[in-house]
Amino acid sequence: MVTRTSNAALFAAQPGETAHHRTTRVLQCSAALVAAGLVLTACGSSDGDGSGQTGTTSFEGRGPITYVAGKDTSGTVQPVLDRWNKLHPKEKVTFIELPTDADAQRQQMIQNAETKSDAYTVLSLDVVWTSEFAAHQWIDKVPEKQFPLDKMLKPVVETGKYRGGLYTVPAGSDGGLLYYRTDLLKKAGVSEPPTTWAQMKADCAKVKKLPEAKGVSCYAGQFQKYEGLNVNFSEAVNSAGGTVTDANGKPDVDTAAAKKGLDFLVDSVKDGTIPKEALTYQEEESRQAFQDGKLVFLRNWPYVYSLAEKSKVAGKFAVAPLPGLNGPGSSSLGGHNLALSSFAKNKATALDFMKFYTSEESASTFLKDASLAPPYAALYDDAALTKQYPYLPVLKESIQRAVPRPRVVQYGDVTAAIQREAYAAVTGTKSSTQALKDLQEELQKSTEQ
Template sequence: MAASAALLAGTLAGCGTGSPEPAASGPAAGGPGEFTGRGPITLVTGKDTTGTVQGQLDRWNKEHPQEKVTLVELPESADQQRQQFIQNAQTKSDAYSVLNLDPIWVAEFAANQWIDELPAKKFPLDRMLPAVAKTGEYFGRQYAVPFNTNAGLLFYRKDLLDKAGVQPPRTWDEMKRACAEVRKLPEGKGVDCYAGQFDTYEGLTVNFSEAVASAGGTVVDAEGKATVDSEAARKGLEFLAGGFKDGTFSKESSTYKEEDGRRAFQAGTLLFHRQWPYQWVLANATDGSSKVAGKFGVAPLPGLTGTGKSSLGGYDLAISKFAKNKATALDFITYFSSEENARTNLEVTSNAPPYAALYDDPALRKQFPYLATLKESLSSAAPRPVVVRYGDATAAIQENAAAALDGDKSVDDALADMQRDLSAAIDKK
């Protein structure tokens, strides 16, 4: 997920340890290498919270009995996924074949020559949303292919907002006022206002980056310089830290990852939830697992003075430099990243597809009314800091943002320390 996450040197960056030394500052010489060898491979991905990936592999395996794909599931936490990917690469193990990477890791993995450059012409990248297709590039070369994409959305209890006579909020202040109106209702008793992903892991980097972008700022600018010593960054972090102080965010949500918040929303204890699109299908389940089926809507994230900006998430498929049977791996990525499979993923899991045409398909729009909102969010989504030493960068963000949210540092001190630590991560040789 982030994707989703997700969706971090032989140790976990999210716990404050550093990134490995990059093996190169750019791509290896030459173009895509030869992809030879056929036989069994592995698909390595974060925990499949949708329960649908194995079914897709079963279809491939039935048609390719001599080239079966085995699913290897890593932890739900994006940080822990990244740690295990890096450990496998550093030992040059062939246990991992196709890697389902958070797009923000592609630069780091390409720079360290842990993944192979791919033949870009083999994939229909021109049919994908341009910003999404570019997430697989490093120095203008294709190292990964989008499997799905992701943008944060505001899930809200439509039944309660309608009862209170208020519209979905466009700004943070409007959201707080909507919460106050809902809390006046008998039905609003025991319903918390808002939650995102606030535990100290990659989700906090995502939520902090969104808050800064939604206040008009950047975390790292186009020239690659840290830029959190700004008024916009202060406004963004004040929104997050202030939310815990004034009760807009529940205390429990300080430890929320995606699934924690999803369960709270489905239990009916959240009015607003910042979440990825996959929540749509699960929250609409009619098997008794969701108390809010048919009672919620989806809107763009709110911002300081208007509609906010999401971080760009999703998963990109890459081939491990150390894998065997790379011809099979390349063919499998072609199948797994196809528009047909993206459509199936959308229909079954409500995950965001990378292909532009699917957002305008009338049948899909009828089934998933939020697709227009999602397309709008994706069109303005901002990537997290594109830094080769991403482990150090995300650790700097997480640790200092968490200190502000917990009240251990003032907002100004947290941003000053973050600016210093981010600059060190970017400039480190």
């Protein structure tokens, strides 16, 4: 198999090469390859990644770099960076914190890329941004064989791939969990967490009869008009047997199954199962509401576990798989992967830092200090860890059952459309039927571009 490259790759000057030497090289390569009847494969240019892939990325240069990610609400990132900086005093990494809002993070990273700025080196990308950033050549393909992908959960590894190449490396996975108040359910005579939406509502009705449940609402997720609403909407649709987009990115939301999923959210707001204030919740607002004792049930990520253990509900909660229409539901596959900006300097340092940050040792640290879901399979099966973190088996099940959000190049347009139409439905400005019909049309336009 011969790899095709562009004329631009052929005529690109090599490091230290004069114009005369470049012309000579091009003519020699062209003549030799034409004589052999081959297609040009970028003479003298290879990324040397050991994966059998060719390209133009050169992982050269050592020195200071930056690590760019959303705000570290857990307080665990800087200590890991400090450990790197102590080991590499001449190649220090500076943490650039972006807003907690995922949409704002993505926008700032795109703005940096569009200006071809070298201010950002290593990026922490939401797993669903891989295709978009890779297709626009904002991030470099990285050498697969230099990372222990065979030790990671397969669904997690797949989030880093684009057209067969590895563009992002799993740093942490994520699966949605149902947090629930064990003390309140026990007093209400409920011994097991719900597996269906109907059971959850019935359990809430029993809890609300308790004197100590005065002012407590039933359920919340993340329903503000931002990326979290896309996550919650997708989970509702998938948990009712529907599909947002198929494996090829083709939309399929104007269906009876998708309507059942959206109707769960819409009807829950109408009947008070989901409190009105939850329409303003992102991850942190919903976490705080649960920790303050305002909710019986909460859909959120595993990072909440360690923080809730330090709150007023410590020892009074547990986690379970998300409920669905007829049984356990499906989480949206979450998590963050590391990517290398195409415009960065000191890429040799950056690649080494990515290996350090995504190592099993670092994953174990993030698990122990911040309840962050590790990409490594072995950590979920470690008896000592499971005893210390009893939610691990539930989390592993959540990740393995998880469904990716749309993996499409035009991700910004797709998520904006989902957020717009889902929010219109849950706030009552559109019917579920009309919102899904309009969403189907919008997604078809976006994915056909």
